[in-house]
Amino acid sequence: MGDIEQILQTSWPILLMVVIFYFLLWRPQKKQQKERANLLSSLKKGQKIVTIGGIYGEIIELDDEKVKVQVAEKVEMTFARTAIASVVSKKK
Structure with missing residues (x-):
């Protein structure tokens, strides 16, 4: 014991x-x-997001791995889905 x-x-x-x-x-x-x-x-098309690099934009196209974001008029960038840091506002 x-x-x-x-x-x-x-x-x-x-x-x-x-x-x-x-x-x-x-x-x-x-x-x-x-x-x-x-x-x-x-994540959905039309949402405004911020990437982990600090780039603001709106989602215009997405799939399982990539997100295409419009950052300015006629300027589109493609990011890995994991590069999205947060959603700024949701489309209503």
Whole structure:
């Protein structure tokens, strides 16, 4: 019985660190990844977006891997779908 108590007394700091790691790092990161995946899967033609490079534009065409964005009149650029950082406003 004494061995079990000694093991528990010496291992509780490690268990505490694992719990802290889970709640401060792993869980928020998984939540952020899920939100990003939802953003990328919900992209639609006509939405105004910002790329990770800071380029603003409007989606004019998209497929599973690429997004064609109009950044100015008669100026179109093609980006990887994963290069979209956020949606500025949604088309109504």
